[in-house]
Amino acid sequence: MSEMNHLKKIQHEIMCCTGCGYCKKACPTFDMGGTEADSGRGKIFLAYGLLSGEIEEDTSVIQTLQKCTLCGRCEQDCPSLVKISDIIHAARKDLHGVLPAHQKIMDSIAKYGNPFGMESESRKNEQRGVEAENTEIAYFAGCMENYMEKGLKRAALSIFEKLGVDVAVIDNECCGNPVEIIGRENKQLSKIEKKLDDMAIKKIIFSCPSCMQSFLPLNKKFEIMHISQFLAGMDLNLKDAGMKLIYHDSSVLGRKLGIYEEPRKLLEMAGGFIEFKQHEELAQCCGGDLAFSAAFPDTAGKMAERIVEEAREKNATIVTASPHCYHHLKKYGDVIDIVEVVDRFL
Amino acid sequence: MIDGAVAEEIKGVVGEDNIISSHAGLYTYGFDASIHHSMPDIVARVHNVEEVSKIVRLAYEHSIPVIARGSGTALSGQSVPIEGGIVLDMTPMKRIKEIRVEDLYCTVEPGIIYGKLNEELAKKNFFFPPSPGSGDVCTVGGMVATNASGMRAIKYGATRDYVLGMEVVMPDGSIAHFGTRTIKNSSGYQLEKLMVGSEGTLGIITEITFRIIPLPEHRAISIASFDSLEKAGQGISNIIASGLLPSALEIMDSVCITAVNKSMGIGLPECEALILAEVDGEEEVIKRDIKLIADICKESGAGNIEFTYDKDRMADLWRGRKGVLPSLSRYGEDMVSVSLADDMSVPISKIPVAIKKFQEIAKKNGILIGTYGHAGDGNLHTKVLINPTAEGSWRHAENAVDEIYRVVISLGGTVSGEHGIGISKAPWMQIERKDSLAVMKEIKKAIDPKNIMNPGKMMQWHGSIISYLRYPENERNESS
Numbered sequence: 145m146s147e148m149n150h151l152k153k154i155q156h157e158i159m160c161c162t163g164c165g166y167c168k169k170a171c172p173t174f175d176m177g178g179t180e181a182d183s184g185r186g187k188i189f190l191a192y193g194l195l196s197g198e199i200e201e202d203t204s205v206i207q208t209l210q211k212c213t214l215c216g217r218c219e220q221d222c223p224s225l226v227k228i229s230d231i232i233h234a235a236r237k238d239l240h241g242v243l244p245a246h247q248k249i250m251d252s253i254a255k256y257g258n259p260f261g262m263e264s265e266s267r268k269n270e271q272r273g274v275e276a277e278n279t280e281i282a283y284f285a286g287c288m289e290n291y292m293e294k295g296l297k298r299a300a301l302s303i304f305e306k307l308g309v310d311v312a313v314i315d316n317e318c319c320g321n322p323v324e325i326i327g328r329e330n331k332q333l334s335k336i337e338k339k340l341d342d343m344a345i346k347k348i349i350f351s352c353p354s355c356m357q358s359f360l361p362l363n364k365k366f367e368i369m370h371i372s373q374f375l376a377g378m379d380l381n382l383k384d385a386g387m388k389l390i391y392h393d394s395s396v397l398g399r400k401l402g403i404y405e406e407p408r409k410l411l412e413m414a415g416g417f418i419e420f421k422q423h424e425e426l427a428q429c430c431g432g433d434l435a436f437s438a439a440f441p442d443t444a445g446k447m448a449e450r451i452v453e454e455a456r457e458k459n460a461t462i463v464t465a466s467p468h469c470y471h472h473l474k475k476y477g478d479v480i481d482i483v484e485v486v487d488r489f490l
Numbered sequence: 491m492i493d494g495a496v497a498e499e500i501k502g503v504v505g506e507d508n509i510i511s512s513h514a515g516l517y518t519y520g521f522d523a524s525i526h527h528s529m530p531d532i533v534a535r536v537h538n539v540e541e542v543s544k545i546v547r548l549a550y551e552h553s554i555p556v557i558a559r560g561s562g563t564a565l566s567g568q569s570v571p572i573e574g575g576i577v578l579d580m581t582p583m584k585r586i587k588e589i590r591v592e593d594l595y596c597t598v599e600p601g602i603i604y605g606k607l608n609e610e611l612a613k614k615n616f617f618f619p620p621s622p623g624s625g626d627v628c629t630v631g632g633m634v635a636t637n638a639s640g641m642r643a644i645k646y647g648a649t650r651d652y653v654l655g656m657e658v659v660m661p662d663g664s665i666a667h668f669g670t671r672t673i674k675n676s677s678g679y680q681l682e683k684l685m686v687g688s689e690g691t692l693g694i695i696t697e698i699t700f701r702i703i704p705l706p707e708h709r710a711i712s713i714a715s716f717d718s719l720e721k722a723g724q725g726i727s728n729i730i731a732s733g734l735l736p737s738a739l740e741i742m743d744s745v746c747i748t749a750v751n752k753s754m755g756i757g758l759p760e761c762e763a764l765i766l767a768e769v770d771g772e773e774e775v776i777k778r779d780i781k782l783i784a785d786i787c788k789e790s791g792a793g794n795i796e797f798t799y800d801k802d803r804m805a806d807l808w809r810g811r812k813g814v815l816p817s818l819s820r821y822g823e824d825m826v827s828v829s830l831a832d833d834m835s836v837p838i839s840k841i842p843v844a845i846k847k848f849q850e851i852a853k854k855n856g857i858l859i860g861t862y863g864h865a866g867d868g869n870l871h872t873k874v875l876i877n878p879t880a881e882g883s884w885r886h887a888e889n890a891v892d893e894i895y896r897v898v899i900s901l902g903g904t905v906s907g908e909h910g911i912g913i914s915k916a917p918w919m920q921i922e923r924k925d926s927l928a929v930m931k932e933i934k935k936a937i938d939p940k941n942i943m944n945p946g947k948m949m950q951w952h953g954s955i956i957s958y959l960r961y962p963e964n965e966r967n968e969s970s
Contacts, residue, residue: 155879156823156824156826159819159826159878159879159961160819160820160826161819162523162815162816162819162826162827162829163521163522163523163524163562163960164523164563164624164627164815164816165523165561165562165563165624165627165628166624166626166627166816168561168627169626169627178535178581178582179510179515179518179533179535179579180515180518180519180521180562181510181514181515181518185521186518189517189518189520189521189527189960190514190517190518192527192960192961193517196961198517199513199514199517202512202513202514203512204512204513204514204515205513205514207512207514208514208515208518209514222816223753223754223812223813223815223816223817224753224816224817224819224820224827225753225820226819
């Protein structure tokens with residue numbers, strides 16, 4: 145049996161949960177599944193069981209603890225301020241087993257440097273930015289923009305070019321976020337850090353909030369920022385988009401990184417936007433997290449449909465500020481990312 | 491353990507997708523919001539009365555325990571299957587079947603969330619008033635099973651006062667209908683009322699008809715700060731004695747105030763105790779009454795007094811009040827709130843003396859107790875704060891709980907005003923209701939001769955309540 149070292153470290157946090165059930169109030173996975181195991185409380189209960197040795201790891205324990213996007217929506221309703229995501233994440237770290245979908249992601253990152261199992265050759269002849277020695281600013285393109293949603297990378301680089309900002313493009317390694325989310329050691333970041341150490345980079349700009357989240361441990365060494373933060377500080381003079389836009393807060397960009405205002409400011413510059421019924425801290429997660437949607441595609445799909453449905457009712461096009469949300473939501477409805485909005489109307 | 495063939499039959503009733511039999515799934519259904527935990531053998535998510543009836547019939551044939559469960563927000567272990575068996579997850583049964591404002595009733599399935607029912611009723615300017623603190627997540631079936639109520643009970647009463655009729659699956663699987671859809675009913679035994687507060691020990695409620703009432707037009711709240719709990723308690727008594735009938739009259743001590751401010755940032759006045767009073771009704775009436783309440787508080791020794799008619803501020807204040815229970819877990823760095831001795835009720839005039847005694851008991855046993863509650867109807871909440879893994883903490887807590895309940899009983903009070911008995915209060919209910927215990931047992935035996943309905947709870951519980959503990963580590967068997 146595992147030593148449960150990560151759970152032991154946060155035992156007091158676990159015991160602070162009174163079991164009141166308020167975490168069920170707006171939890172997206174609970175909304176879709178409806179069982180105790182789907183709720184934040186259910187997962188904390190499992191943490192109790194693992195800690196006390198009353199239960200041992202099996203497939204159902206792994207499945208339950210992984211069936212959460214770590215979106216943190218439940219924490220907005222928890223009156224005991226329990227760090228539910230941290231508990232679930234700690235429990236994941238104490239697990240030995242991995243779901244097959246997650247194993248595939250980890251193997252792909254180890255072998256190909258991306259979670260999709262795609263050869264890096266597929267990115268040949270792409271726009272590359274400037275040579276690293278000539279700039280202090282880097283744009284980190286995540287795997288989603290490099291392999292699945294190349295248009296977002298093109299849009300980001302096009303913006304930099306239009307604005308005359310020289311950026312070095314870092315796009316040859318996965319940031320390791322999916323591995324971290326699954327609860328395994330992220331060895332990717334130290335690899336990237338070594339490369340960055342050889343460069344003159346002082347500021348790193350991300351269009352992917354998950355990549356940015358992975359870089360948080362390096363935030364003393366580098367100034368890290370989301371592309372919306374970088375752009376919102378400039379006088380962009382955007383043209384009116386002429387579209388009814390509705391902004392979807394990414395859980396990572398919003399609740400985890402606290403970035404709410406900047407994408408909104410950019411959309412205001414492009415003629416305005418409307419809000420989802422639940423937005424900012426209370427925004428609903430779309431289920432687009434890579435590890436989650438790979439392991440639980442049906443639940444992730446239902447979560448996305450709910451968001452798309454509200455946008456449809458309001459006759460609006462969804463604007464994301466995360467390639468993961470973009471990639472996931474576009475399977476179900478009309479979506480445009482903030483980098484595309486800025487690039488198109490700059 | 492349930493026989494594999496029986497499990498297959500249950501699966502046949504609800505379908506494989508509605509069966510929970512995995513290790514992790516069953517473990518999570520072993521909890522509610524109490525201190526207890528015990529695993530069921532199987533969980534069936536039920537969608538209609540026929541499914542419930544078929545499963546209960548199977549349970550009856552094979553003498554298997556059946557435990558109905560709503561959102562699992564019970565605070566005394568009512569939903570914890572201490573003898574294993576079948577847990578029926580009632581939450582898929584969440585339809586509102588009928589809202590008839592012209593007849594002043596609504597008929598619903600038990601799994602609907604209280605807050606969601608009220609959202610629908612509010613569209614017609616009506617409401618179902620009991621307002622438990624867990625109202626945003628608890629089911630109305632659970633409210634009936636525990637006779638839940640909340641801060642507005644002083645004016646509007648408890649769940650029992652709104653139950654007109656219900657459909658129940660009896661322990662042999664037969665379907666019975668109790669009560670009526672009429673506001674008045676003197677037609678035979680009030681069996682629907684017997685089911686209220688029966689905590690799943692007599693049958694499974696599958697449909698309920700509630701009386702509903704019009705929403706009040708306006709509300710106002712006043713908060714009065716006091717430099718002692720006793721003065722605040724006296725203030726409560728003085729308000730009641732004045733003949734005013736507030737829609738809520740709450741008390742909170744300094745432990746609770748600090749916890750709420752720390753955890754929720756509501757900005758309650760920091761003081762030894764505060765009274766939060768709400769009045770509702772027509773605008774002129776509420777303006778007059780809130781002023782009268784403020785005057786009485788002042789005469790009772792209140793310092794600062796704040797009024798508000800602002801909906802957002804009132805919502806914030808109620809959020810703070812509802813958040814006391816879980817917020818207490820954030821009071822200290824090394825202690826958490828555990829659900830013990832949580833909802834006693836005493837005659838309203840005895841509140842000051844009860845609070846004083848509770849503080850003495852806490853001090854004597856070296857534990858911290860937060861006191862708050864619906865003091866206007868005599869219902870107090872004490873929350874025991876301990877480090878669940880520290881040596882002796884559960885023993886000290888149990889001693890304190892015993893002393894608290896004995897004080898409550900000596901003051902003419904009851905061990906549970908609104909949360910019910912389950913496991914955590916059973917020994918003291920047996921003391922408080924010693925004269926009616928034999929009748930309760932006879933009723934249980936007559937209706938549930940095989941003792942399959944939520945067995946082992948209430949009058950059937952024996953021994954220390956520090957049993958089936960959910961908390962990790964060392965002391966789970968210390969007192970047993």
